[in-house]
Amino acid sequence: MAVAVEPQFIPGASLRSQLLAGALRHTVKPVLGVWGCWPSPLWPAGLLDYAARFLPPTRGARSQRVRLDECDAEWTPAAGGGERAVLYLHGGGFLTCGLNTHRRLAARVGDAVGAGVLSVDYRMLPRYPIGDAVADGVAGYRWLLDRGYDPNRIVVAGDSAGGYLTFMTALAAAELGLPSPAALVALSPLTDLNPAGKLANPGADDCPLIPRSVIVALAEITERVNRRAPREVGGRTRSPVDSVLTGLPPVLIQVGSTEMLYPDAELMAQRLGAAGVPVTLEVWDRQVHVFHAAADLVPEAGRAIARIGEFVRAATGDAVVSESGPKAALTPAEA
Template identity: 65%
Template sequence: MRSRVLAHTVKLAVKPVLDVWGRYPSPVWPAGLLDFGARYLQPTRGVARHRIRLDNCDAEWWERRIQGRRSSEADPVDTADVAILYLHGGGFLTCGLNTHRVLALRIGAASRASVLTVGYRMLPRHSIAESVADCVSGYRWLLERGFTPDRIVIAGDSAGGFLTFATALTLAEQGLDQPAALVALSPLTDLDPTAKLARQEGRECPLIPSSVLLTLAEIAGRADGDNPTVSPVDGDLAGLPPVLIQVGSTEMLYVDAELMAQRLGAAGVPVTLEVWDRQVHVFQAAADVLPEAARAVLRIGEFVQTATRARDRSAASR
């Protein structure tokens, strides 16, 4: 019932606004206002925030303290030895570190991991390729901090899901080791809106109207210029780490999640696709009020812990 109420509210209050933007896009729209308004959202306890600067963007490092682990009398608590690189959604156009802080840290808590959130450069001033470069910069920052790839998980929602896969593919191109796993929530994986618009159930999506997909593809194309972005579903997926994808059954982006899972499987990548019945886009953000969302976040935490402890189990067996 709570899920239905939320979906109905979003459909009446948010979707019409997005549809107007999709039909009449303009620089006048205050895309940055949403993240600015969310700047006072409070994080969970047990984490220490450090504002950092990557090569071309800001980021936040949320260091989780694990109670009861002593490395010395002078250091009664240790920090988590697992890190999540979290990439926020927002259609490459809006949202940021503030809007997604609570969701990212909730996933970090469920995973017993510290979290690096990246305020990557966005459309229309910057291309998606530049967004990906900022995410790779975040991954390199974690490596420099001492996290090994098997202790890092890349996660993201919506457009951040696109960046999750695009970042992993770019790491392979640059000769860097893959992280332990990838997590994608309601991911956009194909910039071509054709298949999404053809699915009847997608029209029932409580949040994303078709006009937004068409406009996003147009804006991304203009920003890319002569170097169009290759969607992750069309990339060389072989060699990617285990993947968890969560999506709602009536979402506009259900097609993208399903297609990505199919192509990952065909490439030999271990993949789990969870389809949550009639849940709204990135419903995990409502874990405080939706039991389904809370369970989904716990599932992510289990997946992350399993993926990052795989090497320990292998070593123990030897």
């Protein structure tokens, strides 16, 4: 039975969030635009994650490397123990970022949920097709199951390209006969590899971070790499929005209202609802792509992550008591 999806608009953008958007628009976005016009493999994609090695961890976080079938991962136990676990899949357009860039964000999600976090250092483009990244996500899910975590206490989460992997990992796990996780959380997710819908959005140029050229380049790289992959039928990779979604667990999607990927979040919510999957779509006023990563600077990021904790605790069977109620819009904090 189809489920009605009514986006929850979270109004107001703090001064700090507006300053962040302006800074990204005039610094990072132009650099990404240049890469989008000349997406050569000579660009040092791994440099970003290497540089992030020097970021301090969140307070009390103690991580250890683990080995999955074809890639590494990092396990951060829950503070004080706990029965929940988060499988986290980082963003970066399938091309960059990694455990270092996303360690603090993954830890914050784990703290909000009260769970240990397994972050997967999945294989990436252009060396590997996206299907290999999905397989690595499934391997991470098996790792949690093999260590005794109840699937009803596991949530799969990811941001941007990791949002794509969140959905595809859950779908692949179901196809393999594995039990369903308790919930899925997608932050500013990429859900459609076809760039047409994003480029046709009238607000596409308003995105403070991602230029059009990056969306086009990513689609071209994905198609070129997947032509070499025999497992990908016709050299194409399935997108979550084009998949059979029936049977997925409850989903939370959070996205900024001016993001390049806003159409992907909206379309995915509609497709999930049509498939009868309970879905909550939160649209945060003028927040940048994966604003959650700026929790040290932007008050909206902390509130969004707190709402992730509320959602997951409800999905895993714990009562949630919220000041504003689970569906009420939050008032913007002062900068």
